[in-house]
Amino acid sequence: IFMVLSLLSIVYGALRCNILAIKIKYDDYDVRVKPAAYLCIFMWRSFEIATRVAVLVLFGSVLRVWVFLVVLLNFLCFFFYPWIQFWLSKSPFPENIEKELSRLGTTIVLCLLTFLYAGINMFCWSAAQVELSDPDLISKSQNWYQMTVYYIVRLMENAFLLLMWYIYRTDFYLYVCAPTLFLQLLIGYCMGIFFMLVFYQFCHPCKKLFSSSITEAL
Numbered sequence: 001i002f003m004v005l006s007l008l009s010i011v012y013g014a015l016r017c018n019i020l021a022i023k024i025k026y027d028d029y030d031v032r033v034k035p036a037a038y039l040c041i042f043m044w045r046s047f048e049i050a051t052r053v054a055v056l057v058l059f060g061s062v063l064r065v066w067v068f069l070v071v072l073l074n075f076l077c078f079f080f081y082p083w084i085q086f087w088l089s090k091s092p093f094p095e096n097i098e099k100e101l102s103r104l105g106t107t108i109v110l111c112l113l114t115f116l117y118a119g120i121n122m123f124c125w126s127a128a129q130v131e132l133s134d135p136d137l138i139s140k141s142q143n144w145y146q147m148t149v150y151y152i153v154r155l156m157e158n159a160f161l162l163l164m165w166y167i168y169r170t171d172f173y174l175y176v177c178a179p180t181l182f183l184q185l186l187i188g189y190c191m192g193i194f195f196m197l198v199f200y201q202f203c204h205p206c207k208k209l210f211s212s213s214i215t216e217a218l
């Protein structure tokens with residue numbers, strides 16, 4: 001019961017962050033989110049987060065040491081990605097976050113921001129993408145390429161972790177139909193991707209402002 005309540009609270013938080021990110025990106029427009037959009041976001045985040053957590057728990061139950069390496073690698077990749085982008089853009093160091101902050105203070109704030117960004121992306125695609133070269137520190141453009149790469153790599157990673165669990169599973173899972181659970185979790189993640197596609201293709205409140213639809217980008 002507590003696990004279900006925790007999952008619902010996390011999904012609700014992800015839903016609110018999604019809506020907030022849309023309103024921040026399109027603050028010049030009157031954004032009206034329809035019930036269908038709320039439903040798609042809820043289903044998208046529910047499947048995405050629940051299956052991701054389940055995959056990590058199953059993998060960690062049989063390969064306890066390796067799960068820390070997987071989590072650490074995921075975290076470091078997403079933590080340093082905005083900084084690498086910022087370095088490649090050759091933009092000046094952000095100075096407009098807070099006038100009272102020194103350069104060291106600004107660096108600490110940016111590190112905390114990328115820390116949060118990395119923690120979110122370990123489990124789901126973050127509602128707002130960090131862009132340190134932007135004055136608002138978030139990307140205002142809709143990057144279909146990054147999203148596509150993220151979900152392809154994440155799906156492959158989940159499949160690999162489930163395969164390792166299936167190979168090294170212990171007698172604890174003797175009464176669990178492992179192949180069925182394997183397929184259910186992969187299909188569950190694909191269902192999350194499906195609802196994400198439906199949201200961006202049909203239910204996004206600002207889909208008319210996109211330069212291209214997600215199906216065209218794919």
